[in-house]
Amino acid sequence: MPPIRIFVTGGTFDKEYNELTGELFFKDSHLPEMLKLGRCNLDLELRTLMMIDSLHMTGDDREIILRQCRSVPEDRIVITHGTDTMVETAATLARGIADKTVVLTGAMIPYKFGSSDGLFNLGSALAFAQTLPPGVYVAMNGRCFLWDRVRKNRQTGMFEEVPASRR
Amino acid sequence: MPPIRIFVTGGTFDKEYNELTGELFFKDSHLPEMLKLGRCNLDLELRTLMMIDSLHMTGDDREIILRQCRSVPEDRIVITHGTDTMVETAATLARGIADKTVVLTGAMIPYKFGSSDGLFNLGSALAFAQTLPPGVYVAMNGRCFLWDRVRKNRQTGMFEEVPASRR
Amino acid sequence: MPPIRIFVTGGTFDKEYNELTGELFFKDSHLPEMLKLGRCNLDLELRTLMMIDSLHMTGDDREIILRQCRSVPEDRIVITHGTDTMVETAATLARGIADKTVVLTGAMIPYKFGSSDGLFNLGSALAFAQTLPPGVYVAMNGRCFLWDRVRKNRQTGMFEEVPASRR
Amino acid sequence: MPPIRIFVTGGTFDKEYNELTGELFFKDSHLPEMLKLGRCNLDLELRTLMMIDSLHMTGDDREIILRQCRSVPEDRIVITHGTDTMVETAATLARGIADKTVVLTGAMIPYKFGSSDGLFNLGSALAFAQTLPPGVYVAMNGRCFLWDRVRKNRQTGMFEEVPASRR
Numbered sequence: 001m002p003p004i005r006i007f008v009t010g011g012t013f014d015k016e017y018n019e020l021t022g023e024l025f026f027k028d029s030h031l032p033e034m035l036k037l038g039r040c041n042l043d044l045e046l047r048t049l050m051m052i053d054s055l056h057m058t059g060d061d062r063e064i065i066l067r068q069c070r071s072v073p074e075d076r077i078v079i080t081h082g083t084d085t086m087v088e089t090a091a092t093l094a095r096g097i098a099d100k101t102v103v104l105t106g107a108m109i110p111y112k113f114g115s116s117d118g119l120f121n122l123g124s125a126l127a128f129a130q131t132l133p134p135g136v137y138v139a140m141n142g143r144c145f146l147w148d149r150v151r152k153n154r155q156t157g158m159f160e161e162v163p164a165s166r167r
Numbered sequence: 168m169p170p171i172r173i174f175v176t177g178g179t180f181d182k183e184y185n186e187l188t189g190e191l192f193f194k195d196s197h198l199p200e201m202l203k204l205g206r207c208n209l210d211l212e213l214r215t216l217m218m219i220d221s222l223h224m225t226g227d228d229r230e231i232i233l234r235q236c237r238s239v240p241e242d243r244i245v246i247t248h249g250t251d252t253m254v255e256t257a258a259t260l261a262r263g264i265a266d267k268t269v270v271l272t273g274a275m276i277p278y279k280f281g282s283s284d285g286l287f288n289l290g291s292a293l294a295f296a297q298t299l300p301p302g303v304y305v306a307m308n309g310r311c312f313l314w315d316r317v318r319k320n321r322q323t324g325m326f327e328e329v330p331a332s333r334r
Numbered sequence: 335m336p337p338i339r340i341f342v343t344g345g346t347f348d349k350e351y352n353e354l355t356g357e358l359f360f361k362d363s364h365l366p367e368m369l370k371l372g373r374c375n376l377d378l379e380l381r382t383l384m385m386i387d388s389l390h391m392t393g394d395d396r397e398i399i400l401r402q403c404r405s406v407p408e409d410r411i412v413i414t415h416g417t418d419t420m421v422e423t424a425a426t427l428a429r430g431i432a433d434k435t436v437v438l439t440g441a442m443i444p445y446k447f448g449s450s451d452g453l454f455n456l457g458s459a460l461a462f463a464q465t466l467p468p469g470v471y472v473a474m475n476g477r478c479f480l481w482d483r484v485r486k487n488r489q490t491g492m493f494e495e496v497p498a499s500r501r
Numbered sequence: 502m503p504p505i506r507i508f509v510t511g512g513t514f515d516k517e518y519n520e521l522t523g524e525l526f527f528k529d530s531h532l533p534e535m536l537k538l539g540r541c542n543l544d545l546e547l548r549t550l551m552m553i554d555s556l557h558m559t560g561d562d563r564e565i566i567l568r569q570c571r572s573v574p575e576d577r578i579v580i581t582h583g584t585d586t587m588v589e590t591a592a593t594l595a596r597g598i599a600d601k602t603v604v605l606t607g608a609m610i611p612y613k614f615g616s617s618d619g620l621f622n623l624g625s626a627l628a629f630a631q632t633l634p635p636g637v638y639v640a641m642n643g644r645c646f647l648w649d650r651v652r653k654n655r656q657t658g659m660f661e662e663v664p665a666s667r668r
Contacts, residue, residue, distance in 0.1 A: 461629045
């Protein structure tokens with residue numbers, strides 16, 4: 001069983017509802033709770049790199065994620081990430097990582113809101129991270145896409161395959 | 168994207184609480200609802216073969232599952248199953264199927280009870296079914312085991328690896 | 335069993351998460367689903383008057399609610415309302431209704447978010463509406479306050495009693 | 502705000518699913534969690550008297566509940582109880598208590614199962630306990646019944662009114 005690194009960057013996954021202001025915000029990651037709920041028994045190391053909406057993620061933020069992916073000893077990495085710019089971060093990582101399996105995943109509905117796709121996506125991302133060859137991937141909607149073959153359809157919220165040249 | 172067949176056989180996954188008798192029972196499968204929650208966008212065919220507690224599953228029941236796995240056109244199959252005899256069914260299937268990827272999965276807590284591992288397991292099972300070579304596997308606790316290398320630990324409820332010879 | 339009228343005006347109670355925009359919005363009221371979940375067996379008439387955030391509620395909106403309370407035949411009325419201006423609406427109603435029991439209630443967390451106080455508040459509001467004499471009340475936090483003896487504490491989110499003269 | 506005593510006796514309210522045996526069982530009461538979820542701000546004292554299925558409740562158990570109701574200083578009492586023999590316990594209490602408001606309530610679905618009526622019933626029971634005159638009552642389905650005017654309909658699971666003489 002190869003060890004897997006999980007990096008948390010925020011995204012809808014971890015959003016919560018502030019009952020005093022009526023706004024969504026980030027507090028702590030729900031990943032530990034989700035892994036416990038899934039009775040997950042993998043050899044995992046989890047680190048929170050940032051807790052932000054991926055629409056606010058900068059080039060500097062992406063460099064931090066890239067450096068972290070390169071510096072940790074694990075060869076298999078899952079990154080939780082907002083869906084809006086997940087593909088952009090995947091592209092940054094793909095240009096700097098050649099020998100690791102990196103799987104980005106996220107959620108359309110916050111985990112705390114009861115009807116989230118997060119637990120399903122997390123289960124699939126961890127499975128893809130264990131079985132796919134080195135490369136950078138996006139795991140959403142039960143599928144796994146190579147980083148340069150995917151886009152988020154903003155009308156449907158679904159991730160879909162695109163020819164490599166059309167991105 | 169290869170088509171995947173899902174066979175439902177019941178198990179804790181699909182148990183519900185009968186509020187008039189206070190007992191657990193089976194009605195309809197929750198798989199369609201779970202796939203919708205996961206925003207799953209795979210090419211799936213779903214069929215319910217039986218709705219039973221796996222402690223009540225007979226050799227005849229296992230033959231039905233085996234025949235169905237062999238007769239459907241799909242090469243990738245996920246089976247939802249009670250955890251108590253999941254390994255036994257996996258062994259039956261392994262003896263009769265050589266050229267398909269079959270992944271059994273289940274849940275420790277019913278999906279309807281709010282704190283179920285089912286959605287996590289379903290996500291991982293569908294991912295393993297897409298990526299693993301032909302063989303019969305058990306996907307639980309975020310991991311995937313070959314059918315002859317796994318047992319359920321009844322004290323912890325966790326699935327764990329065993330040497331092939333010790334089963 | 336006296337008939338009870340329920341008026342829906344929106345508020346946190348009925349907010350949902352738009353997974354395409356990441357914003358909160360109103361669609362349909364969750365009251366029917368909540369009443370079913372509570373196995374509620376009262377003689378109820380439910381009508382949605384508006385679906386708005388109570389911070390956006392105008393004097394005209396409050397007049398609509400007042401007219402509706404006066405015109406329906408029921409003497410016992412529950413109103414679901416955003417918490418931010420619930421006390422203000424209660425004051426408007428108190429000035430125009432003398433002979434009916436009107437109970438306003440709401441929620442700090444949307445019903446759809448899984449950890450809502452809404453079901454608890456709805457149960458208490460319906461009970462207060464059945465048992466209290468004519469008057470306009472706010473039912474929150476398990477308590478019931480006369481309209482001119484209550485304010486929302488914006489630091490704690492709790493409703494608390496105030497002397498009648500201090501409002 | 503009069504102080505309210507809550508007595509926990511078990512019942513469906515507090516049942517949990519044992520994932521190792523697949524059976525329902527009692528561990529700790531969920532009342533504190535439910536009161537927190539409801540942002541309940543009443544002056545409450547909570548004591549667990551027993552954690553049993555009401556079908557297993559004996560005459561001795563009922564005497565314990567009666568003695569406790571009589572001995573505590575609070576005049577307003579809510580009792581969580583299994584629904585099957587709630588009316589029988591109410592009758593025992595009514596014969597021994599004249600000057601307190603006692604409200605029994607329960608749930609058809611365990612609180613932990615996500616779709617429980619428990620939070621709704623708890624909200625209504627606490628409201629009835631604050632507003633009704635001395636007497637022993639059963640609060641279910643949004644309604645409140647005098648102890649000698651109610652029965653549980655075992656076909657529908659609903660509590661319904663009966664003429665006093667027909668019990």
